Amino acid sequence: MGRVWLHVAGESHGPGLTAILYGLPAGIPWESDRTDHWLRLRQRFSGRGPRAGFESEPTQVLAGIKGKVTNGGPLQLYLPNRDSSGGSQTPEGEAQPIRYPRPGHADLAGALKWGLSQADGVAELASARLTAAYTAAGGVCRQLLSLLGIEILAHVVRVGEAGTRRRAFLRGTRLLPLVERAEASRLLCLDARAEPRMLAQIASAKETRDTVGGEFEVVVGPLPAGLGAPQPLEARLDSRLGQVLMGIPAVKAVAIGDGMLAGRARGSRFHDAIRFAAGKGYTRPTNRAGGLEGGMTNGEPLVVRGVLKPLPSLGTPLASASLEDGSAGPAARVRSDVCAVPTAALAAGALVSVVLAGAILEQTGGSTLSEVLGRFHGNDR
Numbered sequence: 001m002g003r004v005w006l007h008v009a010g011e012s013h014g015p016g017l018t019a020i021l022y023g024l025p026a027g028i029p030w031e032s033d034r035t036d037h038w039l040r041l042r043q044r045f046s047g048r049g050p051r052a053g054f055e056s057e058p059t060q061v062l063a064g065i066k067g068k069v070t071n072g073g074p075l076q077l078y079l080p081n082r083d084s085s086g087g088s089q090t091p092e093g094e095a096q097p098i099r100y101p102r103p104g105h106a107d108l109a110g111a112l113k114w115g116l117s118q119a120d121g122v123a124e125l126a127s128a129r130l131t132a133a134y135t136a137a138g139g140v141c142r143q144l145l146s147l148l149g150i151e152i153l154a155h156v157v158r159v160g161e162a163g164t165r166r167r168a169f170l171r172g173t174r175l176l177p178l179v180e181r182a183e184a185s186r187l188l189c190l191d192a193r194a195e196p197r198m199l200a201q202i203a204s205a206k207e208t209r210d211t212v213g214g215e216f217e218v219v220v221g222p223l224p225a226g227l228g229a230p231q232p233l234e235a236r237l238d239s240r241l242g243q244v245l246m247g248i249p250a251v252k253a254v255a256i257g258d259g260m261l262a263g264r265a266r267g268s269r270f271h272d273a274i275r276f277a278a279g280k281g282y283t284r285p286t287n288r289a290g291g292l293e294g295g296m297t298n299g300e301p302l303v304v305r306g307v308l309k310p311l312p313s314l315g316t317p318l319a320s321a322s323l324e325d326g327s328a329g330p331a332a333r334v335r336s337d338v339c340a341v342p343t344a345a346l347a348a349g350a351l352v353s354v355v356l357a358g359a360i361l362e363q364t365g366g367s368t369l370s371e372v373l374g375r376f377h378g379n380d381r
Contacts, residue, residue: 004358006137006351012127016080019137021064021354023361026072027369028144030065032058035139038346039079039132046186047159047202047212047339059136070140072367077136081129098123100320102331104312108323117324119332128249128311128340131347138350141357147369148360148376150220151175154349155182156189156341157305158215160201164191175219175301188216188342206338209315213250213308216345218352221291221301224376225282227359228296236295237359244351245306248344253307257290260305272300297359304352308344311336 003023010017036058042048064075098119101107110122142152153175157164182188189195198214205212228237238256245254253260262270272284284300291302313336320331337343364375 003361004141004354006134006354008130008133008137010079010081010130010133011124012081012129013124014081016078017130017133018062019077019079019133021075021077021137021140023358024064024070024072024075024140024144025361025367025369025372026070028070028140028147030061030068030070030140031143032061034143035059035136038135038139038350041183041188042132042135042343042346044186045188045342046199047206047341048337048343069369075137075140077133079132079136096332096334098332098334099323100317100329100331101323102312102314102334103318103320104309107332111323119323123334126249128337128343131248131343134248134347135350138347138353141353142350144357144369144372145220145353145360147373150223150356151179152349152353153179153182153217153219154188154345154352155217155219156187156198156214156345157217159187159198159339159341160205160212160214162194162197162201163215164189164194175221188345202339205310210338211310211312211314211336212339213310214339214341215305215307216341216348217303217305218345218349219301219303220352220356223291223297223299223302223356225299226296227356227363228292230294230296237297237355238292238295240355240359241304241352244355245304245348248306248308248347248351250308250311250340251306251344251348252309255290255305256292257303258288259290262288302352302356304348306344306348308341311338311340 005022007020008017060078062076062078064070064073098107101111101119106122106126107119110126111119145152178190182190185195187195187198189198201212229235233239242254245251270288272286272289275283275285277283282299287300287303289298290304291297291300313334315333317331317333319328321328360376361372364372366372366375
């Protein structure tokens with residue numbers, strides 16, 4: 001992840017979640033209201049389960065902040081779990097052991113890994129509750145990017161069979177008004193005509209005791225050309241982004257720009273032509289590459305997409321087999337969301353912020369915010 005590393009620990013129903021960020025410069029303002037704003041957004045999205053209504057404790061700072069700014073040391077954040085019952089729960093809120101693993105969840109793989117006859121501990125470790133810690137920690141990196149003049153938009157482009165119209169984010173587009181519009185919606189959606197159809201997909205899944213997945217998009221700009229490197233492998237920004245976004249629970253595919261369509265297109269129709277104009281420099285009429293070429297930013301907005309599978313905790317469970325004796329039976333019914341695409345989008349925006357903050361700090365160096373600001377703008381191409 002570059003010069004900024006993120007470590008997260010915690011369990012879904014344990015005492016709380018801990019996030020530690022290493023490598024931040026001193027002097028970044030700590031704005032707890034902004035961090036808690038993104039955590040509150042997670043709670044009110046349509047499709048969330050009952051737990052979302054009471055996980056509202058504010059983020060606690062345990063280390064790394066002095067005088068309301070980062071002090072250059074590791075930043076440690078703590079998010080307490082108000083529901084710390086210590087076990088997985090039925091939709092009615094009753095604790096139950098997971099003896100019949102859920103298809104699509106980590107239950108079976110983890111039980112086989114650790115030799116368990118109940119998958120409760122696996123469910124705790126693999127829970128999407130961890131995305132709350134990603135969102136909180138990434139908010140600090142998002143603040144750093146904002147001070148550099150870089151804006152980040154995370155939004156939902158598909159829920160089930162309902163999708164938005166194709167959008168183009170080119171150089172000069174202001175993202176902040178789009179961020180505000182997305183955050184005002186019930187699904188982090190920019191398309192007012194598509195949102196009712198998305199909500200209908202969620203309502204239908206809920207009525208049939210099912211779940212529904214979708215797609216999200218993260219757009220970042222303006223960015224200078226040259227962040228990242230072609231090699232080694234871990235220096236490539238596409239490599240780093242793919243790693244963190246695929247680590248979000250339930251994400252099954254990640255694409256840069258129009259990457260989902262790249263395998264069907266010819267080169268003459270896919271690649272972005274290059275233009276040069278005095279006073280503007282190099283520009284592109286399109287951005288199918290999503291702002292990355294050769295593992296580096298090319299000066300266009302960064303565009304990444306993620307595909308979220310339907311969540312595996314179903315009201316009408318699929319067939320399973322007992323972890324105790326292999327006998328057939330229905331998978332465990334565990335409390336869950338019907339749709340988690342908006343919350344995954346927020347987590348994705350946060351993790352993209354961590355990756356980009358690391359890439360920028362690699363480029364600029366600097367132990368203080370003022371050093372980073374001066375070098376970034378001095379080298380801005």
